[in-house]
Structure formats: C-alpha cells, structure tokens
Amino acid sequence: MEIITGTGVNGGIAIGPLTIHRRAWSEIKASSVGDIESEILRFETALGKTVEELQVLYDKAVEDVGDAVAMIFEVHKLMLEDIEFTESVKDIIHTQKVNAEYAVDATASKLSSIFAAMDNEYMRERAADVKDASKRLLGRLQGKVSEKIGVSEPSILLADDLAPSETVQLDRSMILGFVTRLGSSNSHTAILARTMDIPAIVGAVIELKDEYEGKLTVIDGFEGKIYIDPEEETLNMLKKKQAEYLQRKMLLKELKGRESITLDGHKINIYANIGNCNDVENVINNDAEGIGLFRSEFLYLENSHYPTEEEQFLAYKTVVEKMEGKKVIIRTLDIGADKKVDYFELEEEENPALGYRAIRICLDRIPLFKTQLRAIYRSSAFGKVSIMFPMVISLEEVLELKEIVNEVKKELKDEEILFSDAELGIMIETPAAALISDLLAKEVDFFSLGTNDLTQYTLAIDRQNRKLNRFYNSHHTAVLRLIDMVVKNGHENGIWVGICGELASDLSLTDTFLKMGIDELSVSPGKVLELRNKVVNFNMDNKNN
Missing domain, CATH: 3.50.30.10 (Phosphohistidine domain)
Incomplete structure (x- = not known):
C-alpha cells in the first residue's frame, strides 16, 4: 500500500x-514565413474557430454546472479576443516574420508569467486560464481537434x-x-x-x-x-467511511426545499456566506434561504485598480438576480488587517487587526465608499438587498454612516436612477459594539455577529498566531455571554440578530444559539443542509437538548 x-x-x-x-505535448518552434498577411489571416481564422468552440463549451457548462461556473469559458473567450493579446500575436508575426503558433505561444507565455508573478492568489490562478485558452487556439492552428x-x-x-x-x-x-x-x-x-x-x-x-x-x-x-x-x-x-458519507448525503438531500423550522415551530433563517459571484451556484444547489454575508472585498482583491461603480454594480446585480428574490446581505468593503491591496497604499502597522481597516477606511475615504454604496443601491432594484457595515464600534459611526447613505440615496433619486430601500445592519465584531448594542439597535435594522473577530478581540488572542492555539477558545463563556447580550438587546429593540462567523456552523453550539433566540445563521454553502438537519430536529421545550 x-x-x-x-x-x-x-x-x-x-x-x-x-x-x-x-x-501529448508538442514543442512550439519558430519557423520563417514569407507571406505575412496570409499568416495573420490563418491566425484570425483559427481564433474565430476557437471562440466558436468556447461558446459551445460555455453552453454545455451552463446546462451542466450553471452559468456562474460557465463564465470560465466566457473569460477564456475574452482573453483570446482581448486587443492586447491579438495585437501582440500579429505584431510578432509581422516583425519577426514567424509562424502564428510561435507568436501565440510567445504571447501566452508572457501574459501567463505576468499573472503568475502577481501577489494576489486569485490573479495568479489566471495564469492557468491563459495557458488553457492559448493551448486550445494552438491546437486549432495545428489542426488538432480537442477531444x-x-x-x-x-x-x-x-x-x-x-x-x-x-x-x-x-x-x-x-x-x-x-x-x-x-x-x-x-x-x-x-x-x-x-x-x-x-x-x-x-x-x-x-x-x-x-x-x-x-x-x-x-x-x-x-x-x-x-x-x-x-x-x-x-x-x-x-x-x-464512504457508505456513511453517502447515507448522510441522501438524508440531507431530503431536507432540500424544507423550511428551517424547529419541532416546536420556531423559524430560523439559514443563509450562506459567499466570497465572490462564482459561489452563488453552490448557494442555490445547497438550498440556502438567502445570502447572509457577501464579502464585497473580492472585487478589490482581484483588481489592480479601484473597481468602478459599474464593475461593482454588475457583480452585485448578477448575484441578486440569481437569488431570485431571496435576501442578499452585502457587506461593505472590509480591507485591512490580513487583507492587503497594493493600490490602497496602506502603511505597515505593528498590529493591523487593531488598525486602519474596514469601516475606518470607508469613513476616511468617503468618495471610495460612496462609489460602493451607489453600486449596491443600484443592484437593489433587481432583488432583495441588505447592507451590512463591518467593524463598527460606536453610535457616532452609525449616525455618520446613515448620513452618507442618505446622501447617496438622494444623489440616485436626483439622477432618476432606480433603487429600492435596503435594510441597514452592522456586524458586531468587538466587545465595544456588543456592550452598547442596546444603543446601536435603535439605529439599525439588524445585527450580524462576526464571531471570528469577536472571539479574537474578547480574548485578546491573535487567531492567526499558531503558538496561541491552546489558549484560544471560541466557546469561552465571555464570548457566549456577549452573544447572548447582543441577541437580547436586539430583540428588545425590535430588530433581528444573526451570526455569520465560524461559530454559526459549529453544530455543537446550535442548540445554545437557538435557546438564545438567534434568528439567522449564515454558513458556508456546503454546511447549509447539515445545519438545517440540526434545526428541524431541535425542540426548545425538550430538556435533553
């Protein structure tokens, strides 16, 4: 073995x-060509055929795995049709008087090297897309049909x-x-x-x-x-192990389409967390009742420039439309701490987790913040959108946020741009926010507990420091008491309270949260049905829970 x-x-x-x-690898070699125009035409013909082939793949992928994932092939088409790519190929053919295969391979190698050298992991992965798309084009030039x-x-x-x-x-x-x-x-x-x-x-x-x-x-x-x-x-x-997994999988499939209601009749919303648009298919496949955390920072992490209002709007709109009326909670930009973006030009900090991050950047760079809010509100015309602000620690911050929101709504109204009203909520991630949650609840529509940071700040332990693993306890009584306090203060002021941090998917705590009266739990898509199974078998009156 x-x-x-x-x-x-x-x-x-x-x-x-x-x-x-x-x-079957074949080495691409340069060979001289006499008729430059004919070689360029050969390249353009092969390119057209490859784009047609990618369209067929796109259509098949839409049918088999959904259009969010099928976008891979749309990306490949865009890469091959990009003027930077096509002009580079033509330029190499023209100036070096070489065959189209060599020009395509040289251009693809250069572009994939640029992607591979990038700091962002997502962008590094795009190097593989360049290689895949260019190999398909090379196969067409060499008369090989992809099988x-x-x-x-x-x-x-x-x-x-x-x-x-x-x-x-x-x-x-x-x-x-x-x-x-x-x-x-x-x-x-x-x-x-x-x-x-x-x-x-x-x-x-x-x-x-x-x-x-x-x-x-x-x-x-x-x-x-x-x-x-x-x-x-x-x-x-x-x-x-395989048999147990398949049995569990079948059991969970039976829960698809069911509401998440406890045995004694309490409805719990089980939502899903997503990191980008590609995750939506997984949300739908796992039957989540909404999106409880849409991490909008992926738009910033995947770009080499500040994403425009239009770029953000299209991303949010795509997700909102796919959810077909189910709630989508979009968290505003949460950059800083362990999420660095070069073009933000953030200074190095001795303790970034306690530094310039999330809502602190947004309130300091209001034009940047307003661009995002405009895009989110525009997407609200296409479905049910809520907005959630991270790392809030004071009532003054909430009042300032609401002022900015009202300014954005007025701008959109004056410009006759359609939008719907959106729930406004805040993440409770710090002991400060938890301790004044009775005051904050009077100004917002909902709370969502970010238990990862709440635990880190409550215990004064860097959750990324492995040396402290034995001291880190996400079930610490202090953390659970803060959560309970937030739920009570929220309910006393007529707002709903959810959890979108890692503890939401901790099945050993589900009963505890249900007894606290939590209204919503948002987890990774793959955890939705498992959590629903726990909820539908829970009885508040059963003392054995």
Whole structure:
C-alpha cells in the first residue's frame, strides 16, 4: 500500500482503478514565413474557430454546472479576443516574420508569467486560464481537434493537471474522482470539481508511473489522501467511511426545499456566506434561504485598480438576480488587517487587526465608499438587498454612516436612477459594539455577529498566531455571554440578530444559539443542509437538548 498526500478540494470517497491521463505535448518552434498577411489571416481564422468552440463549451457548462461556473469559458473567450493579446500575436508575426503558433505561444507565455508573478492568489490562478485558452487556439492552428478524456471503465483519473475545459467535459458516469499533481484549491478546476460534486485532490505529491495504471485506488477528498493498492483493513475502513458519507448525503438531500423550522415551530433563517459571484451556484444547489454575508472585498482583491461603480454594480446585480428574490446581505468593503491591496497604499502597522481597516477606511475615504454604496443601491432594484457595515464600534459611526447613505440615496433619486430601500445592519465584531448594542439597535435594522473577530478581540488572542492555539477558545463563556447580550438587546429593540462567523456552523453550539433566540445563521454553502438537519430536529421545550 502506498499513501500519497495532496489538497482535497471536494469531499467524498472514490474507489476504483487508476487511469493515467498524459497530454501529448508538442514543442512550439519558430519557423520563417514569407507571406505575412496570409499568416495573420490563418491566425484570425483559427481564433474565430476557437471562440466558436468556447461558446459551445460555455453552453454545455451552463446546462451542466450553471452559468456562474460557465463564465470560465466566457473569460477564456475574452482573453483570446482581448486587443492586447491579438495585437501582440500579429505584431510578432509581422516583425519577426514567424509562424502564428510561435507568436501565440510567445504571447501566452508572457501574459501567463505576468499573472503568475502577481501577489494576489486569485490573479495568479489566471495564469492557468491563459495557458488553457492559448493551448486550445494552438491546437486549432495545428489542426488538432480537442477531444474528451475517455476511459474504458469507471475510474479514478490521475493527471499532471486538468484544464477547466477538460474537467467540464468529464463523463461523470465514468470518472469516479480525480487527482492532479498541479493546481490549487482556488483554481477553476477545483471550483468545477466542487460544483460537479466529484471527489478531487490537487497538488498531490505523486508521479505518473506506468505501474500505477489500473491499480485499485481510493481517494479521500476530506483528508486529501490517495491510497494506492490499499491493504484490506484500510480498504474496509474507507468503504465504511464512504457508505456513511453517502447515507448522510441522501438524508440531507431530503431536507432540500424544507423550511428551517424547529419541532416546536420556531423559524430560523439559514443563509450562506459567499466570497465572490462564482459561489452563488453552490448557494442555490445547497438550498440556502438567502445570502447572509457577501464579502464585497473580492472585487478589490482581484483588481489592480479601484473597481468602478459599474464593475461593482454588475457583480452585485448578477448575484441578486440569481437569488431570485431571496435576501442578499452585502457587506461593505472590509480591507485591512490580513487583507492587503497594493493600490490602497496602506502603511505597515505593528498590529493591523487593531488598525486602519474596514469601516475606518470607508469613513476616511468617503468618495471610495460612496462609489460602493451607489453600486449596491443600484443592484437593489433587481432583488432583495441588505447592507451590512463591518467593524463598527460606536453610535457616532452609525449616525455618520446613515448620513452618507442618505446622501447617496438622494444623489440616485436626483439622477432618476432606480433603487429600492435596503435594510441597514452592522456586524458586531468587538466587545465595544456588543456592550452598547442596546444603543446601536435603535439605529439599525439588524445585527450580524462576526464571531471570528469577536472571539479574537474578547480574548485578546491573535487567531492567526499558531503558538496561541491552546489558549484560544471560541466557546469561552465571555464570548457566549456577549452573544447572548447582543441577541437580547436586539430583540428588545425590535430588530433581528444573526451570526455569520465560524461559530454559526459549529453544530455543537446550535442548540445554545437557538435557546438564545438567534434568528439567522449564515454558513458556508456546503454546511447549509447539515445545519438545517440540526434545526428541524431541535425542540426548545425538550430538556435533553
């Protein structure tokens, strides 16, 4: 038995023979061309055919995995049609008098290197998109038609890497799971694996050895482990784990479409947290009743410039429309602390968690803040939107925020731009906000407890400092008392109270929160049905809870 580790990007257990997929690499060489115009025309013809092919892939992906994930192929189209890309290819053909294949490969290598060198992990992953899109174009130039990965029996696939286009075309009846040597948890291939619900491991420390071909293999997507030729005891243990997981999965599917109501009739809203637009399909697939935390900072982290009002509006609108009338709570910009953006030019701080971050930046850079608020309010014309402000610590801040909001609404009204009224809420993330929550509740429509920071600030422990792990206790009595206080103060002033931090998905605390009277719990999409199962089996009057 051989045990190999990697990064699990989608849970589940897959058991079956291993099939190795090797790409047929062909070296791209420069060759002189005499007729420059004909070579450029050959490039443009191949480009047009490739764009058509990507459109077919997009349409298939929309049908199979939803349009949010299908946007991968729209991005590939945009990359190939981008004037910077096409002009670079043509310029190389013209000035160096070389073949189109060489010009495409040189341009793609340059662009992918630029992406790969970026600080932001999401942007680094775009280097793989450049390579995937350009390889498709190169195949067209070389007269090669892209084919599906075929296997003769249900198998676990092992490859150096899988391009998004290869992943979306996998025959799910034949591919039990896959393992790649390259890739990360943020890659499009990983996102597709989660959406298609295929057990998958990336970044595995494994060679594509011929001797592995056909060997019985188990991949554990939860642990990120690959077992090649497992011993009988290990195999039986993993089969049991697989059976338990599938049984639990079937049970949870039965909860789809049900309201989250306790046995004694208390309705709890179970919402989902998302980090960007691509997560919405997961929210819908897991039957969340709304979005309790839309982290808007992804728009800033993924850009090399301040996102415009229009860019933000389109992102918010996309999410709001997809949720079809379900509530979407958009958190305003939460940059700072561990989330750095170069173009913000923030100074280094000795203790950034206690520094210039979140609402403090927004109240200091009001034009930046107003741009975001305008975009959010514009999106409210297309669905049910609420706005949530992070890191509030005083009543004065809330009053200033409401003033700015009123100014933005007046501007939009004067410009005759459609918008709907939106609930205004604040995150309770500091002991200061919790202790004056009775005052704050009079000025807002809801509270959402950010338990990650609330725990960190209450215990005076940096949650990212591993040396302090043994002292960090998210179940600390002080933290739970603060949460209870916030719920009581919120309810006494007629507003609802939710939790969007990690504790919301801690099933060992669900009963405690329900007894406190919490109205909403917002968790990662994959936790929604598990949490609903806990809620619908809870009875407030049962003393054994």
